[in-house]
Amino acid sequence: MTLQVQLRKKLEPFELEVDFECKPGVTALFGRSGCGKTSLIEQIAGLMAPDSGRIQVDDRVLFDSTTATNVAVRKRRIGYVFQDARLFPHLSVANNLRYGEWLTPKTERYVSSANVLELLALGPLLQRRPATLSGGERQRVAIGRALLCSPRILLMDEPLSALDGARKRDIIPYLERLRDEMRIPIVYVSHALEEVARLADTVVLLHDGQQQAVGSPQTVLTRLDLRAHTGRYEASSIVPATVQSHQPEFAVSILQTSAGRLIAAQLDRPVGSNVRLRLRARDISITKQPVQHSSVRNQLRGVIVDIAEEEGAFAEVLLELPDNTRLLVRVARINLKVLQLSIGDSAFASIKTAALDRASVL
Amino acid sequence: MLQLSPQDWQALHLSLKVAAWSTAITLPIALLLSMALANRRYVGRNLLNALVHLPLVLPPVVTGYGLLITFGRHGTVGSWLADTFGLVLAFQWTGAVLAASVMSLPLMVRPIVLSLEASDARLHKAAATLGASPLIIFLTVTLPMAAPGLIAAIVLGFAKSLGEFGATVTFVASIPGETRTLPSAIYTQLQIPGAENTVLQLALLSVVLSIVALLLAEWLGARLNRRVHGQ
Structure with a gap:
């Protein structure tokens, strides 16, 4: 219908x-x-x-x-x-x-x-x-x-x-x-x-x-040009994921997204269930190359589709993942220049496991 | 204690009969008139409203006279009723019912109009989205929620009919066993020297009847209010 x-x-x-x-x-x-x-x-x-x-x-x-x-x-x-x-x-x-x-x-x-x-x-x-x-x-x-x-x-x-x-x-x-x-x-x-x-x-x-x-x-609520209308919601993105497994010995859950695996603090959802994660822009960092030997192992690859630079120290970068999910990333404006990030570049988003817990599951 | 003569009992019985008929006949008319008056604005609404309320402000003797020249044996409506249906109202107990109806109509219309106007348009919209037609909405939402108003109207109408005197005595006089209701009987006894005791007894009877009616109304109203507002 x-x-x-x-x-x-x-x-x-x-x-x-x-x-x-x-x-x-x-x-x-x-x-x-x-x-x-x-x-x-x-x-x-x-x-x-x-x-x-x-x-x-x-x-x-x-x-x-x-x-x-x-x-x-x-x-x-x-x-x-x-x-x-x-x-x-x-x-x-x-x-x-x-x-x-x-x-x-x-x-x-x-x-x-x-x-x-x-x-x-x-x-x-x-x-x-x-x-x-x-x-x-x-x-x-x-x-x-x-x-x-x-x-x-x-x-x-x-x-x-x-x-x-x-x-x-x-x-x-x-x-x-x-x-x-x-x-x-x-x-x-x-x-x-x-x-x-x-x-x-x-x-x-x-x-x-x-x-x-x-x-x-995922697309409408993260569009930078619509921020004036979506309101004072803390800048964040919504990423769909599936619970792949739980590892009780480390108290973590492994989640599968279209752009790769995520390790989250253990969730109370059964294996196989679909969840929506809310990821805050300030919990995500961005790099042009995959990072190695870091404690942050959650890395998702995408393409930069928009950059909003305003007055002040920070800018927001919108990274599109393979399933068209968009990740909003908050970076220091100075780092945009240093890393030479621009629209069309491919980049990696890193998310700390500490930022992925029960509270991030909508 | 009350010591009533057979004539007094007759007056009481007649009063109750007239009041019951008058209330039963007036209720549907009052409901229709209330629906025409509540929440509406149209040309002639104020005139209709004034006509309904006229008996409330007119001297009852004028209303009675009006009934006499309209519904009397030679009145326009009266002669037609007599020729067509063989129904004679003047100087009959049925005439007392008509007089009581006309006099109690404004008292019955008022509480019904108020309860219909208090009816919640938001609930009507909800009912419409559930598939209800205007008639169904009226029967299943408006009317049950107006029940306390209807009860108030019934009690007021019954009490008014029981006590109606001026228009009744003008239209149908005070014929023992036919049109001598409780108020007419009291008035008649008052004219007779030495009948103070009978007058007192009949007056007490009226007071008791009125108190019972009011208590019943109060109890029913509270019960219905609880039902309508769902505690």
């Missing part, structure tokens, strides 16, 4: 203008508060009409200004998880969950309630009332309720923003399972880079209603 969105809408004080496509998996709409993210998904859901454009799921047109098509919200079959959950306070959790399922024609149902209860661990909550649930439980019920409509698309509007840090960590694994087990496009609105880096397969970066970039989180 594919969602295609191309629309314009005049909002105060800017115009929303986007054109992107969502495949099964998580597409994050990322940008600062007030950049038009919520208005955008309300238009996808049909709660607000665009001024012009076209929204379609596969070949079913939901909105088209040229043919005056505007399918009613209730007929779009798009699940919507609101920021504030919006459970029906007069119904039990069980009846909240059943609400949408009951309104879905039997022939359209592909989600079983047993699956959803298991996926989101909702069994123990069924008899409760929404007012007695914690914030995290409420969001899980809201997600379950949306899924039980057997939606073709799932929209999530900052589902974690009302939760504190610990509750966020509790619910993220559920979202990961959702992403991996439901084969539908999920549009995930967020202004929290950590969530986007961890969950997204694709990032649509919005600024003042304008679509700045579309791509994998």
Whole structure:
């Protein structure tokens, strides 16, 4: 299933203008508060009409200004998880969950309630009332309720923003399972880079209603020219890796990336699992030749694709690895001159094992 | 203790019958009018609102007179009802029901309008994304959440109908066994020298009825509020 969105809408004080496509998996709409993210998904859901454009799921047109098509919200079959959950306070959790399922024609149902209860661990909550649930439980019920409509698309509007840090960590694994087990496009609105880096397969970066970039989180979040929009997140890169083995006698784990092996402090992930590593730019150094006889044995080879030099002591170098993953490296500006680093050069990134531990796994 | 004569019991029975019918008939009308008045702006809305509330501010005797010339045996609507359905309202207990309905309508509309207007549009949007049509949303979200308002309306309407006097006595007079409700009976007894004891007894009865109704309303309202807001 594919969602295609191309629309314009005049909002105060800017115009929303986007054109992107969502495949099964998580597409994050990322940008600062007030950049038009919520208005955008309300238009996808049909709660607000665009001024012009076209929204379609596969070949079913939901909105088209040229043919005056505007399918009613209730007929779009798009699940919507609101920021504030919006459970029906007069119904039990069980009846909240059943609400949408009951309104879905039997022939359209592909989600079983047993699956959803298991996926989101909702069994123990069924008899409760929404007012007695914690914030995290409420969001899980809201997600379950949306899924039980057997939606073709799932929209999530900052589902974690009302939760504190610990509750966020509790619910993220559920979202990961959702992403991996439901084969539908999920549009995930967020202004929290950590969530986007961890969950997204694709990032649509919005600024003042304008679509700045579309791509994998590895590329979009490390693009130096977009730093003004991605915000004050500490400069870092996201590198996908697979856990290859653990060496308990040294308390390390060996990870495989597209550009080579990494030795990390022992991780609590099983062998074979896929992880996303967050590598801080200041934990990485760069050399033109592979370094020998060093304690830093994590070395990844890549090509320099961008260099950002500003005032001050440091510059940032963007190194592209063979699978197009990009590593952001922070170096002293003086060393750029000494090493004569320039765009197009091939180079080696060195990462200390001390900088690779459980905290770097997203 | 209360020592009621058969006529007094008759008045009490008639009052309860009139109040029950009046409440049952007025509730759906009040609900429809409330839906037309809540959260809407259109030409004529203020006029409709004023008409509904008119009996609240008009002297009851004027309302009763209005009913008499409209629904009386020779009134336009009254003669049509009599010729078409054989339904005569003037000087009948059914006329007392009509008078009580008209007088209690504004009291029933107000709490329903307030509870409909307090209904959360955000929940309506959520229901729509789950596939609910406007009718389904009204039946499954708006109406259950307005239940405390509906209960308030029922209690107010019932109490008002039980105590209605001015419009009733003007429209249907005070005929023992037919239209002499509790307030009419009290008024009639007051005209008779030496009937102070009966008046006191009937007055006490009215007080007891009103207190029971209010307590019941309070209890039901609290229960429903808990259900609606889900504790």
